[in-house]
Amino acid sequence: MRQTFDESTDPAFGARHLPLLRARMAEQGLDGFLVPHEDEHQNEYLPQANERLAWISGFTGSAGAAVVLSDRAAIFTDGRYTVQVRAQTDGDLFERVDLAALPDWLEGAPAGSVIGYDPRLHSPDALSVLRRAVLKAGGELKPVEANPLDLAWGDDRPAQPSAPVAPHEDRYAGESHADKRTRIGRAVAEAGADVVLLTAPASIAWLFNIRGGDVIRTPLPLAQAILEADGRARLFLDPRKVTNELPGWLGDTVSIEDPDGLPMALDALSSRRVLVDPAVSSAWFLERLQAVGAQVVRGQDPCAVPRAAKNAVEIEGSRRAHIRDGAALSRFLHWVDTVAQETLPDEREVVETLERFREETGALKDLSFDTIAGAGPNGALPHYKPVGSSIRRMERGSLLLVDGGGQYLDGTTDVTRTVAVGEPTADQRRMFTLVLKSHIAMAVVRFPEGTSGRQLDAVARAPMWAAGLDYDHGTGHGVGSYLGVHEGPQRIAKWGTEQPLLEGMILSNEPGYYREGHWGIRIETLQVVTPTAVPDGGERPMHGFEQLTFAPLDRRLIDVGLLSPAERAYVDAYHAETLAKIGPLLEGDVAEWLEAACAPL
Template identity: 50%
Template sequence: MTPSEPAALAEKDAKRSAPAAGSPAAERLAALRAELARRGVEGFLVPRADEHQGEYVPASALRLAWLTGFNGSAGMAAVLPEAAAIFIDGRYTLQVHTEVDTGLFTARHVTEEPLSGWLTETLKPGQRLGFDPWLHTEAQIRRLEKTVGALGAELVALAGNPLDAVWRDQPAPPQAAILPHDLRYAGVESAEKRESLGKGLADKGVAAAVITLPDSIAWLLNVRGGDVERSPLPLSFALLHADGGVEWFVDGAKVGDALVRHLGNAVSIEAPERLAEALDRLGAQGAKVLADPATAARWVFERLRAAGAEVVAGADPCLLPKACKNETELAGTRTAHRRDGVALARFLHWLDGEAEAGRPLTEMAVAGRLAALRGENGELRDLSFDTIAGSGPNGAIVHYRVSEESDRALQAGELFLCDSGAQYPDGTTDVTRTVAIGTPSAEMCERFTLVLKGHIALAMARFPKGTSGSQLDSLARYALWQHGLDYDHGTGHGVGSYLNVHEGPQRISKVPNSVALEPGMIVSNEPGYYKTDAYGIRIENLVAVVESPRGPGEERDMLAFETLTLAPIDRRLIQPELLNADEIAWIDAYHKRVRETLASQLEGAAQDWLEAATAPLGA
């Protein structure tokens, strides 16, 4: 599943249609503008975010989708009396034009045409631009304050979200039960994590840290929940104290007796509305309190400052230890990928057979079949994201989501891109395979092989400790660059352990990132190529960062990648003459490992198919 990165905005704004009078989108926009006028502000910002600032939000917080129709995982709308815009990244430059009435909302690429530029064009001196301080981070608002102030306008924190006042059928907040995450999966007791991180706070003279990211809290307390789709998150807030104790602000209806016993006496359960009181108490003590400006809501910072606390801006202390998986978590993810690999092999065998027989297949039917096969292993808890099943031109939409309106048949001579993943109690998977339906064109094979070369270059990389993903990104693009080609998303994102399929702080991307790759981190390796209105190609495996033994004469400690994903790469799309000997050796060795790991768990025709699909390239 691709991470975000800048891209050129598709030239579809020229095709904007005029807004349909009386359409639901027009009525909602008009209602919001009326509510803003009632509150004495001219404008308002609507991010795709909830109070926790994570990628995964419940239905009750999908305000951007309700207002605009946009269903991507990142974006923001800005509304003024005479203008409105929606800001998206390189994954969604095509999708936004199919979901949003661009006669109402001008579609702008967030990097090439940022919010600051739009405000400079449209926000007038003296106007008041409102925002919900729960839905923006401290860092975001600090940047906006500079932009808005320079225009002679005012940025105003609103009490209560005006959009909620006009969203009449807004869903209720989720109340899924929270369960212990067993030590056989977590590997380290919650008490040990809390005490270690608490000592780190004490060493810096910090009394407490405000934890607002649901996956950080889930990792810290060894719990999992179900408040959002596709990721086992309980929505809550926490205060981690220097003595290792935790105040957990969570809806008590989600907490059962078994969970209380699991947490122990050092974790107190508090009602969510008591967070303000707890921050005020720390402020009254003049305490030093850590909060992450990149992830915590502006409200948190303002409350602490108003109460008299000394706010220490710093990274969420859970981020790095959560990213560096322990041996139990790594063993679990290897098991999860073996289990997932069997389902993928059965799926790819079925897909080949159906296509060869000329049976009608649609994107929705194929995605459903894959989900069903994953479910047959008995360990599936959920998908890790909505399956991206793009045939032909739909494959060129990087984060395509099939619907009844967009569903199309898989056709001979086309490519089918399937990006999917699963949540198992021992690990999270994410894999993309691009498959030929019938006979592919020479161009398809050439570009698939160029993408494969980039994938192999990254998979084979050895690099010194201290290297960031940004320093490795060009390895995956080099072969494409030599042919004047590229892709407009990151090459790799971090992945959680039965947590978020997108996890930081590490990533592999053109976008600068100073976080060094460390042993135990899991990242995706997913270069691609997309030809608009024709086809898409992506090859994605998950890899773990591991130590690489020193060879003779080597002076530096080196790291490398262990490939976790086990699924054949379509040999029909590979042009061996474009590969060098090392690349051919890598693909043959990878396929041998896939075959030896999975074959014994398949039967009959599926086993025969796997043997052929993983045969050496020269065979």
């Protein structure tokens, strides 16, 4: 029986699978092997066949890695998965280490160790950090032709996905793929290259206006492409995914080819200048191109910024998707405020109820990520996921944090609301209001053209800092248009990039507060960068944010006395707009509840 992986994956996987991997490592003369979460496409979410980290350890989170040595092993995750990694892995077999400490852990490997890696699974940028660590330990980082984990997995490994690839119509995309290819081709030439190698599925989906079903939670087709500077392209796509309508959709200037022909296609680029993004393409591609004598031009994926800066059609689609999603979320919040306050369901029922309301829109294609529902202490884990014995019931006197989103043909949503269970305490109201002040600060900020998210991050944190508080995650991430809920290169974070926030970029606004062992608070909406006029004219072009997400805040948790008049006015205006946009989609008790929930403070 082929193995599949979900949140209940067995911690005993390590006991069964580590010996199998170590036997294959020994056959290849390896003392260790790197197991990243990423696959050949550097995806965040993976098809079952590429869940290598889950197979070896049992851990199914979306970020992590493992290192397996001949006599010990370690699994590396970040703070989002503290509870989950303990529930899903065997602590006697795997040391549990923070993901940021992976290079330090490798520096402690025995001198002379030969540690293998699959060059198809690591970007050159990530690999360079790991190579330095292994060299510092006196070891060798060695590429392998045959992945020993894949060999150990054997016949139990699920088949690679073959979901049909469908056109994403121009009425959703807002620009034909022919025009996109022409535009990106010009960017390739401007970068000093003849062609670009595209390996990021999101870029391929965006460029060709296609969507697939190879990856859960994100409508991606797994493929690669070579785009010429004149806009002609070769799309390397599993023939099983090619529908009857696809060749006609792509036209004569795009050839659909079998992925088995990609190595020869790369070899044929031996005398050409090839643009490759080393942050998102695996090391195997660069090594192959360099081996045949191609001139590799290292640079950012030319689709990344145009994909992130949404056009008018995509923005309008996102508005529609958020109103539809906001109605579903409002129905859910009504359920939480009525039925759930009495029955005190567990987190799994909370998740299933929210998902049911989204499904009842009739437009949901998938969730945009696994829904987060943290009751009480579990809400203090920023990206907690209800797993096994960690699942809790709602408790009176505590808080419930729910973070979820949907994938719709016209947009991708992601929203977090924190609600009181029973009567909130003064302390809970104070902390919620401080988070709300941070959220409002980012919602109303104006900033000059060219400002990056890293420069803006402190604006949101200032109200928290003034109270001696902070949160350990970013303030905002980019979001795609019926694509990834986490999309670069834009983000708002202390450690963010220098990428300017451009008109049309969609980002989350999600400050939070987390009291370990008690409860957590996060308020998240999505917003789009827009030009902003300054009342007195100003001297420089300015940008601001338009709110896309509309769903009521829990008024019981707002300490009005802590809000300035401007902040109070913002909340009232936001609720009035929520009622105007969402109210017409609701009926009966839910409509009455929304009117009360959106009443002025």
